[in-house]
Amino acid sequence: MTTTPYTILASAGCLPERTVTNDDLAARMDTSDEWIRQRTGIRTRHIAGPAETTSTLCTTVAQQLLAQAGISADQLSYILVATMSPDYATPATAAQVQGRIGARHAVAFDLSAACSGFVYSLHVMQRLLAGSEKRYGLVLGGEVLSRLVDWHDRSTAVLFGDGAGGVLVSNRGPGAYLGADLRTLGDQGDALTARQLAAGDDPQAAYLHMNGRRVYSFAVREVPRSLTQAVANAGLTLAQVDHFCLHQANARIVAQVAKDLDQPASKFPLNIAQVGNTAAASEPLLLAENIANGTIQRGDVVACCGFGGGLTVGTVVLRY
Template sequence: MKYSRVLGTGSHLPSRVVTNADLEAIVDTNATWIRERTGIEQRHLVSEGETCCDLAEAAARKALEAAGIQASDLDLILVATTTPDQFFPSTACLLQQRLDVHGCPAFDLQAVCAGFVYAMDVADKFIRTGAAKHALVVGAETISRLLDWTDRGTCVLFGDGAGAVVLGAAEEPGIISTHLHADGAYKDLLQVPGGHGNGRPEAAFMEMKGNEVFRIAVTTLGRIVDETLEANNLSKSDIDWLIPHQANIRIIQATARKLDLPMERVVVTVAEHGNTSSASIPLAFDQAVRDGRIQRGQTLLMEAFGGGFTWGSVLIRY
């Protein structure tokens, strides 16, 4: 039986940095409040003319280099994004053209902040079934373009960026298990209500009922931790690293407590990046791989919760 394992990681952030103090000048907010309530101190935002595909390409090239393979070796290109450059072609197809790859399947996946977890599940199944030998999985977002910069409840939370992994076929599991869920009953709590399909293209800004989302996220992520451990007959002590979606430091801390993990074994980038939606987990993963914290043979738990609601986890032996 074939399995998939992580061969390489990469990430990229826009050069433009916006601090909490910078936001005080444009919206009615307080830098200290942002830091204390969310853990965020700054975020990276795209500049005029900078695209989601630009971010995805930079992260993808670093992941390919780390994996030691050529783009022509790819059998699948999958981009998790909420902010595609165009309605169509997909950002994955745009990325495929940039990488000079021809013929292999390439498509986008939209599950908002849980998008990268969903995409890892899909790529893992392609490899396990023999449909692909090498897969590029990217989480890339220009989420700042969905923000109402007069809404202090949302605009202070998010940033832009991209992270990528290359998966390859292996005889032993790298990806041990994946667990995905969704419940559209909560759609009104976190949404961008506008769209051409519903005739409301003008309503293309994020709306969030923050307190309700926070409460449900903490409970739901606790359950996905239990589900993942039980499905694999593991104890909490078997997890070497938690790589959570970087939405809010208090949510991250709650999940760490659920696992009895000290924060020293949690990869946290929310202070520097803010919430980069589907890019947040691969950004954090790449950072911890490149600075040497994450080592081969360790067991990693990735988990995320996003609009939809969507949520899920990936258990990896790196």
């Protein structure tokens, strides 16, 4: 095992003010609270208002992270934002955050890997920060998926929520990057799509479309494989991992992964009931919540795993 210094100095999340319950959705489409809870584990989700965008949510998180860590924006070397729902095609969401917080010396760019985006970004940031000079970087995941969803389609509308989360990391400190496993299955990408419209296209084509059964099968097959491989690459056993922070796509997927790995469910924290599927914001929101409530302690080994559009899957193993 090659251990690389890589420390999470701060973690934070930001959710839109508006909360939409399952009963709220049942009032506008053919569904019910019971149907949604049994199939997904979701009870509520947060939906962005007119003034809330991916960039504003990510900026709030960035400001929280700097305040927590006592780091000035001028000290940042890099800002990465994982998102599949940016405000614009250009400028990048990360560039907007950089400008708003005054991080004049930071290189900023977005990474698009859907629900694996935050984990992929953790991996990329570790590479960017490598070297003898002390450096700091922001790794953010932010989404406003409510603007990609057809609110008359219960197969997708009940699943997704908006939000942002992130971490401030350094190549110094007590934490460490222990190992990873990243994989892209581009030949299966048509199972989950959201595309820009061309002239003459049906407006419905712009919405997020998902083959739920194919994505579920992909997840329960590939997530255990990725976790097992990443932990092996870290020179550890699954039993030595203290927390498995999985993308919150479906509570049943998380339960099945825990069963397949023969690990206790208590190692797999959940917040999907409150926030739904927030794609690239999912893992950082879960991390921030469990660090704040003391579940994740300094020295703990944490495996973060994202999976989704692309199709993509990725796991990064860290010592917090």
